[in-house]
Amino acid sequence: EDQVTQSPEALRLQEGESSSLNCSYTVSGLRGLFWYRQDPGKGPEFLFTLYSAGEEKEKERLKATLTKKESFLHITAPKPEDSATYLCAVRASGGSYIPTFGRGTSLIVHP
Amino acid sequence: DAGVTQSPTHLIKTRGQQVTLRCSPKSGHDTVSWYQQALGQGPQFIFQYYEEEERQRGNFPDRFSGHQFPNYSSELNVNALLLGDSALYLCASSSTGPEAFFGQGTRLTVV
Numbered sequence: 744e745d746q747v748t749q750s751p752e753a754l755r756l757q758e759g760e761s762s763s764l765n766c767s768y769t770v771s772g773l774r775g776l777f778w779y780r781q782d783p784g785k786g787p788e789f790l791f792t793l794y795s796a797g798e799e800k801e802k803e804r805l806k807a808t809l810t811k812k813e814s815f816l817h818i819t820a821p822k823p824e825d826s827a828t829y830l831c832a833v834r835a836s837g838g839s840y841i842p843t844f845g846r847g848t849s850l851i852v853h854p
Numbered sequence: 855d856a857g858v859t860q861s862p863t864h865l866i867k868t869r870g871q872q873v874t875l876r877c878s879p880k881s882g883h884d885t886v887s888w889y890q891q892a893l894g895q896g897p898q899f900i901f902q903y904y905e906e907e908e909r910q911r912g913n914f915p916d917r918f919s920g921h922q923f924p925n926y927s928s929e930l931n932v933n934a935l936l937l938g939d940s941a942l943y944l945c946a947s948s949s950t951g952p953e954a955f956f957g958q959g960t961r962l963t964v965v
Contacts, residue, residue, distance in 0.1 A: 747896075774952055775952040775953070777952075777953060777954075779956075784942070784959070784961065785958050785959065786858070786860075786944050786946075786956035786957050786958045786959045787897070787944070787956045788956070789953055789954070789955055789956075792951075792952065792953050830896055830897075832896070834952050839910065840887075840902050840909060840910045841899045841902075841910060841912060842899065842954070844896030844897050844898075845896050846894065846895055846896050847896055
């Protein structure tokens with residue numbers, strides 16, 4: 744059974760204080776690992792797809808990296824508008840179309 | 855591009871009633887997936903529709919059913935509502951790639 748564990752559950756940062764969010768996964772062959780941002784009461788917003796170990800992607804203050812067992816979302820010099828819940832999901836290779844989501848990390852950035 | 859749109863945004867129903875939620879996919883997308891997200895949890899996959907047929911189903915009872923129309927839009931129907939069905943219902947669309955793009959969700963409250 745595919746599993747995704749995100750840590751920490753919640754993270755409070757001061758504006759400008761860089762940090763990383765972790766997504767550990769167990770999947771029988773990785774088709775893709777996805778990061779989403781979700782604001783309260785809204786649908787998840789797609790950020791990145793990572794396909795293989797060693798891959799990195801960047802968008803503004805966010806950088807996602809991938810190993811064979813986990814992914815990190817690095818946030819450099821965060822701003823209050825980066826406050827949101829960050830979700831990680833994996834899809835296994837093979838015939839399944841079902842993605843498995845983690846419970847997310849709730850990030851609050853204080854000015 | 856309007857992205858994925860869902861209606862209604864909020865809904866209050868009484869236990870035992872039936873509800874229909876609607877989704878229009880992102881332009882160029884032919885696949886629609888539905889998710890249920892409880893407070894503090896990641897989205898849980900309900901089912902996916904492709905070419906007007908249910909392609910895959912998650913671990914949800916038969917009270918949850920759906921439909922996809924020739925224009926790729928989709929409906930989610932839930933019968934015999936239970937208090938535990940209260941959640942944010944998300945629609946996501948995709949095409950050939952593994953990434954899914956979400957709508958803003960429908961908040962369903964069952965009283």
